[in-house]
Amino acid sequence: MNITPETSLGEIVKNNFRAIRVLEKYNLDYCCGGKKLFSNICNEKGLNAEEITNELARVENEYVSDKFNFWPMSFLCEYIKVNHHDYLRRVFPVISQHIEKVVNAHGDRFEYLPKLKDVFAKIQEELLSHMEKEERVLFPYISGMDKLYGSVSFPPFGNVETPISVLIREHEEAGGDIELLKQITNSFTLPENACTTFRVTYNELEEFYKDLKIHIHLENNILFPKAIEIESGIRN
Ligand SMILES: [Fe+2]
C-alpha cells in the first residue's frame, strides 16, 4: 500500500494486518487513534516516518491470512463475538482473581498494585455492559444488512451512526484505561524475583491488552465504517 501524508493509522492496519506489529513497536495507537494521520502522529512523536514506512512495506509482503475487509458483516460480527467477546468473558474472572492474589501478597511492597486492581475492575464492568449492547442491539441489526439489501427495516435508534458513536466513545474510554494498565505495570515489566502468580498475571494482562486493541480496531476501523456505508447505500 502506498502511504501518503493523508493515510490514517486505521487504514494502514485495515490494508495490512501485519502492520500492527510495526505500529505497536513505535507505540502508535491504531485502534482508538485509528483516525489519526500517519505523518502527523510521526511528527508529533518525533519518529522517522520514512523508516517506519519501509518497515511497513517489508511486512506487507508477508502472507496475510486475515481478510477481515472482505468478510460479510454477519461473519465479522460472529467472529468478534466468539473470538473477542467470549475471550473477555472467560478471562475477566480469571485475571481479576490473579490480581487479587497478587495484591494480597505484595500490595504493601508495590504501592501501584491496588490501583492496577481498581483500573482492571473498572474496565471489566464497563466492557461487560458495552459488549452486551453490541450483541443485543448493534450486531443483529448490522448482520441483517447482509441479507436484507433493499428491504431493511429501519431500527428504533434512527440510524446506525447513533449507537456507533456511543460505542466509539466507550472504546476511547477503554483504550485510555488499558494504556493506564500498561503505564502502571511499566509495560508489563515484572519486578525482580516476581512469584509465579505475579508472572502469570502480567502475561495475562499483556495478552488482554493486545487482544483488546485488535478487537477495537476491527470494530472502529472495519465493521463500523462498513455498516455506516452500507446503511446509507440502502437508504438512498
Ligand atoms: Fe466488541
Ligand SMILES: [Fe+2]
Ligand atoms: Fe466494542
